Amino acid sequence: MNNILDDIVVLDFSRVFAGPAATQVLGDMGADVIKVEPPAGDEARYYGVTKEKLAELGGVSPSFLALNRNKRSITLDLRNEEGNRIARELADRADVVVHNFRPGVMERLGLGYETLAQTNKGLIYAEFTAYGGKGPLAHIGANDLALQAHSGLISITGEPDRPPVRCGTAIVDLHGSLAIAAGILGALLHRHKSGRGQRVESSLLLSSAHLMSYFYTEYWMDGTVRKPMGTANHLSVPNQAFPAKDGEVVIIASTDEMWTRLAHAIDPEKLDVPRFARVFDRRQNRVDLIDTLSSLTRELTCAEIVQRLGAAKVVVAKVNSVGEAADSLQLEAVGGKIMLDAGHRQFPSVASPFQFSEVDINKAKAPPQLGQHTREILGELGYDAEALESLTAAGAFGISQPAE
CATH class of the missing domain: 3.30.1540.10 (formyl-coa transferase, domain 3)
Incomplete structure (x- = not known):
């Protein structure tokens, strides 16, 4: 065994932070992660930078580079009949499907768990939503900041008697990514024992509640509602x-x-x-x-x-500071900083948050260009050049052309 998840195929429809961070962990452990992107790409490709800065960085943002190594990219228009058919064909061959659309979207596209499980009995189907798949808020979209607010995390963050402050990083998203990865690994172990696939559900709501767990328990037990304390907390002094x-x-x-x-x-x-x-x-x-x-x-x-x-x-x-922490000798000593080769340049990346003694999960491939592996992946499905041209003409890939 070269890596832990060798021969596991992950079909990843997720975008932005939580889903991609989770599938990157799986890719670090050796899974073949096929990133299905809309024609315009995962919007995180363009997050947080100006057009000028984006050009300097080679056309992709640090946000995307941080969470999408060890993946192959294919562009598909899921609303196009041919693009949708290819997605279903890929799902039939996948061990794991991951998405973070709102509840009902994948079902309307014919890519819901019940549909895909009919032809792929061992499928692990992981979905990450804002508030979960049922309940009064299930239909509402949200992001990391919204759940920092909803969960009460913002209400305990910042200085006393001052306006609420968000956590400086996407803490709910990134915490949730490890919940997704852990759930998928648990489901794969269950399948190994039982032969059966299953749905794995997580959400920003559950991720944020887990972060707030001891505050909720204290409130449920004695009614205490904590307030901001700056960098201090109520557990001990100093x-x-x-x-x-x-x-x-x-x-x-x-x-x-x-x-x-x-x-x-x-x-x-x-x-x-x-x-x-x-x-x-x-x-x-x-x-x-x-x-x-x-x-x-x-x-x-x-x-x-x-x-x-x-x-x-x-x-x-x-x-x-961020710079002092990023350049810390200690981080490098424990394997927390790895170098990725993007062909024309190398750039550093934060490693997975765990290391193994028996396998090296730090041999990573750089994040893919948009649609970089479209022809390669379709070739594996048996499509020849003529079929690819026909699919392009039919709009399966939207406005973008499959990469050479």
């Missing part, structure tokens, strides 16, 4: 960012033993005192503790704080 001479450093001392080590590493005379001695003491005297510790960290550099507390086995981390 557990937040503190000022330094040249930036900020996050410090977490969640146990009495760790607090004692922190106090002696920074200033035992001011910190190793009865009013801060125990967990409940520190919570009760939160404001005093934060003020006292801040006055001490302000006199030290980030490096000094990290060195002192790291040596004392206290959880500590400098608040890095």
Whole structure:
């Protein structure tokens, strides 16, 4: 075995973030991921950049490059009779189908689970929606930010007594992508044991609820509704960012033993005192503790704080910029940064969030150009050059031509 999912074919109709991030994980593990794109392409190809910047980057955005390695791209117009027929033909040969359309769209296209499972009994059919397939909000479309809002995540993010703040990354989408991947892997294992395929359902709603799980449980048990606390949280004190001479450093001392080590590493005379001695003491005297510790960290550099507390086995981390974090030697040391060869150039990419001892999942292919593998994939289905020309004339590929 060269990789974990060798010989597994994934037909990926998903676009933007959650679905593509999930199928990239499967592709990293060796699956043959066939990315079915509309004639204009996955809209993430153009996210977040100007036309001028897009040209500099070779016609595709960093957002797309980040989540679409190890895939082959075919363009199909699913509303065209011939394009739709090809999609069904590919689904008959697939082990896994993934989509993130609104509920009912794939059914209207004749590509729903019940239809495809009739001719492909072992099919794993993974669908990722906004609010799920049923219930009063099922028909509503949404994105990451909408579910940050709906879930209450925004309501606990930011500084006290200030307007709500979104999380800076697409946290619900990317968290959801791992739920999709985990569900698919579970269904593949189930099929290996039972021989049966099945539908796997996930959503932005379930992803966001999972992120908020301990806040919901607290509310259900005693009615507590938490509010924004900046970088702090209600679980322990200290557990937040503190000022330094040249930036900020996050410090977490969640146990009495760790607090004692922190106090002696920074200033035992001011910190190793009865009013801060125990967990409940520190919570009760939160404001005093934060003020006292801040006055001490302000006199030290980030490096000094990290060195002192790291040596004392206290959880500590400098608040890095995106650039500092991306270029971290530690990230590179654990295989978190890989290089992709796009032919005319190489560019770095973030690796999958796990590594294996028995297989190397970091040997990756660059994200595909739009429709790059259309002819190759159709050739595998038995279409010759004449048939391809006929399909093109019939509009199977929309306004785009299948790539050479």
